[in-house]
Amino acid sequence: MMRILVTGKNGQLGKSIHKIVANNEQTDDFVFVGREELDLSNENNITRYFENNVFDIIINCAAYTAVDKAEEEVVLANQINHLAVSQLAQIAKNQQAKLIHISTDYVFDGESDKPYIETDETNPINVYGRTKLAGEKVIQEVMPTDAVIIRTSWVYSEYGNNFVKTMLRLGKERGELSVVSDQIGSPTYATDLAKAILTIVHKKNYQDKGSLTEIYHYSNEGEISWYEFSKEILELADIQCSVNPITTEQYPTPAKRPKNTLMHKKKISGEFSVSASDWKNSISKCVALSKLKL
Numbered sequence: 334m335m336r337i338l339v340t341g342k343n344g345q346l347g348k349s350i351h352k353i354v355a356n357n358e359q360t361d362d363f364v365f366v367g368r369e370e371l372d373l374s375n376e377n378n379i380t381r382y383f384e385n386n387v388f389d390i391i392i393n394c395a396a397y398t399a400v401d402k403a404e405e406e407v408v409l410a411n412q413i414n415h416l417a418v419s420q421l422a423q424i425a426k427n428q429q430a431k432l433i434h435i436s437t438d439y440v441f442d443g444e445s446d447k448p449y450i451e452t453d454e455t456n457p458i459n460v461y462g463r464t465k466l467a468g469e470k471v472i473q474e475v476m477p478t479d480a481v482i483i484r485t486s487w488v489y490s491e492y493g494n495n496f497v498k499t500m501l502r503l504g505k506e507r508g509e510l511s512v513v514s515d516q517i518g519s520p521t522y523a524t525d526l527a528k529a530i531l532t533i534v535h536k537k538n539y540q541d542k543g544s545l546t547e548i549y550h551y552s553n554e555g556e557i558s559w560y561e562f563s564k565e566i567l568e569l570a571d572i573q574c575s576v577n578p579i580t581t582e583q584y585p586t587p588a589k590r591p592k593n594t595l596m597h598k599k600k601i602s603g604e605f606s607v608s609a610s611d612w613k614n615s616i617s618k619c620v621a622l623s624k625l626k627l
């Protein structure tokens with residue numbers, strides 16, 4: 334039996350992992366924590382928590398994810414996405430635990446015209462991306478073995494605030510919406526990512542101690558813009574609302590967004606037999622669940 338810590342229990346990914354674990358018989362002991370139990374903004378709090386808690390695997394789903402606000406809250410974003418990650422990696426190493434950490438497509442500048450592979454050059458164009466990249470790098474330094482870093486993109490779920498829920502709400506309130514059509518990527522249903530993580534955790538090649546720390550890319554399959562995504566969401570929910578495509582320039586935000594963040598998934602599928610379903614299949618499942626809550 335493994336003792337597995339999941340941080341960020343109130344976030345999209347943390348909740349999605351929790352739902353799967355709660356609905357399936359477990360041979361492992363899962364512990365879910367939020368900022369109440371483990372506040373990643375506080376170094377002493379992190380140290381104290383792990384004095385009394387020892388794990389075989391730490392899955393870090395917590396992060397500072399407010400991309401625009403991060404432009405102002407640089408110190409806090411860096412603390413949670415970089416310095417706390419450094420501490421978690423050091424603790425995992427001391428406890429001889431494995432670490433699964435989630436990173437982002439925003440480590441890239443989005444200027445490539447082809448899907449990114451894991452070894453492509455990073456060049457984040459906003460504070461959030463820079464702090465997440467610093468988190469990746471510090472894990473690789475502190476834990477050259479036994480860590481898995483999964484970069485994902487455009488995460489949505491039936492939980493919390495996200496693009497899907499915003500579209501469902503605005504679509505009902507307004508007859509017309511304008512959505513950016515020149516940022517291309519792949520959405521990721523948090524439930525699919527949660528399943529992928531739980532699959533990896535139970536793979537023999539993951540559980541072997543001493544395996545090299547690696548970065549992997551994971552998202553749903555498909556290539557779309559936010560505009561196309563919004564049209565599909567509204568159609569699935571039977572919401573009558575017209576959507577106008579606009580450019581990034583027409584929708585200025587405090588943080589710059591990369592234009593193309595498509596990522597190749599062949600490394601993760603080759604290593605752990607994790608497959609990603611098509612984005613349309615996944616969004617239909619999420620809209621069906623989200624509609625129930627509207």
Ligand SMILES: NC(=O)c1ccc[n+]([C@@H]2O[C@H](COP(=O)([O-])OP(=O)(O)OC[C@H]3O[C@@H](n4cnc5c(N)ncnc54)[C@H](OP(=O)(O)O)[C@@H]3O)[C@@H](O)[C@H]2O)c1
Pocket residue numbers: 341342343344345346347367368371372373374375393394395396397398413435436437438465485486487488489493
């Ligand atoms: N969302 C996306 O589109 C996206 C895209 C690419 C990568 N990712 C990455 O995917 C991972 C999961 O993202 P998500 O969408 O599940 O994020 P999320 O819904 O924003 O959840 C993040 C969680 O981190 C927690 N957190 C924030 N500050 C904390 C602190 N000081 N101490 C402890 N916990 C703290 C939050 O707690 P509270 O609930 O208490 O605020 C929240 O529950 C993250 O690593 C993120 O960077 C996300």
